[in-house]
Amino acid sequence: MRDIAEKLYMAGHDVQLHLHPCWTVFRHEDWRERARMRTKPGIDAFYGRAEDESLKLMEYGLETFHTWGLPAPTVFRSGSLHHDNALYRAQARAGIPYSSHVGVAVFDSGDENYRLYSGRHERHGVIECPILTFRDWKVPGKTHLKSLTITGSNFAETRMLLEQAHREGVEQVVILTHPFEYVHASDQQMSRMRRHRVNQRRLARLCEFLSENTDRFATDGLSAAAAMPMRAESSRNVLLKGSLLKAVPRMAEQAVYDNYAMWRLKHQEAGTAVDVEACA
Structure with missing residues (x-):
């Protein structure tokens, strides 16, 4: 490493x-x-x-x-x-001094003190910057929470949440992603790969959106964002709301594309690199 x-x-x-x-x-x-x-x-x-x-x-x-x-x-x-x-x-x-351990929809310890959806929060002398967790959708008798990731949310959802965060005065939005999300791999050794066009497109569109809206959104490493002076509103724990109308197309897109990509990998000759590109 x-x-x-x-x-x-x-x-x-x-x-x-x-x-x-x-x-x-x-x-x-x-x-x-x-x-x-x-x-x-x-x-x-x-x-x-x-x-x-x-x-x-x-x-x-x-x-x-x-x-x-x-x-x-x-x-x-x-x-x-x-x-x-x-x-x-x-x-x-x-x-x-700073952490980003909490993503309520990924791991919920059951402790209400760590049910943190947004903002910055002091816990035992450490400033916690949770991954943004939002209400994905709600139907009678069921509320679904989701943590904001590139692979789990389409660009329309992410843009809607960023706009909402700005209106609500949420000072910080943490988005989770991993390098392996930008390729499809046949196995853990990644002996065969192809680019994950959906996720790469989502990331590129997010970067374009942020670069076009620098008057409202500042991009920074987590260390710099976490170190900003704490204000009274920093620890507001706002639960943003997603949209079922945006969630359903995303779920359908992911299911169809992932199945297609795995089918392509199965029909790809072992050891042959096909359709692999670096993520911009």
Whole structure:
């Protein structure tokens, strides 16, 4: 990962800390047996993990940044967005001031204190910047929540939420995405790939929209956004509202396109790179 982190940093991007505890299993010769063991917390969970254990994992991450010659991270996001009080206390002890652990629709700890949809919130000395969670749709007897991602929301939904956030005075919107979302892969080794045209188009349209509306929206790395002075309105926990009329076309588009892409991959000769392009 060192080469990747260095390239990102040299290109001016925000390079921060993200940890999955499962990788530490490879420190042990009997890692196969350990990986199969059913333990509490789970092998990749921060939720329910002892505070001191979480602190050691963060300290290992900080040491890695130091070894790589990169500035110490100021933001930490836990693997799979797992979180609890112990994690925040450990992070405060590690000296990492900002976090983005919460995505209510991805992982809900059941603690009302962490049912955070938007804004910035102080928890145990750490400023939490949750991934924007919104009400996807509502029908009688059923309300569906969704965290804002590139792969999970089409551009029409994202634009509507950004416009709504601006009207409501929401100071910060965090959008979640991963590099692997911009290709379809035949397996975990990515032996065969093709570009994910839908997700790449969504990202490109979002970037175009933001560049055309700099009078209302400022794009920034999470470290800079999190470090802005806290104001009274910073901790407003606003639940924005999506639209069923926009959600249904998105769900249909994703289902049809994903099935088509996997069909194409199955008919692609092994080891042949077809239709693979870098995401702009």
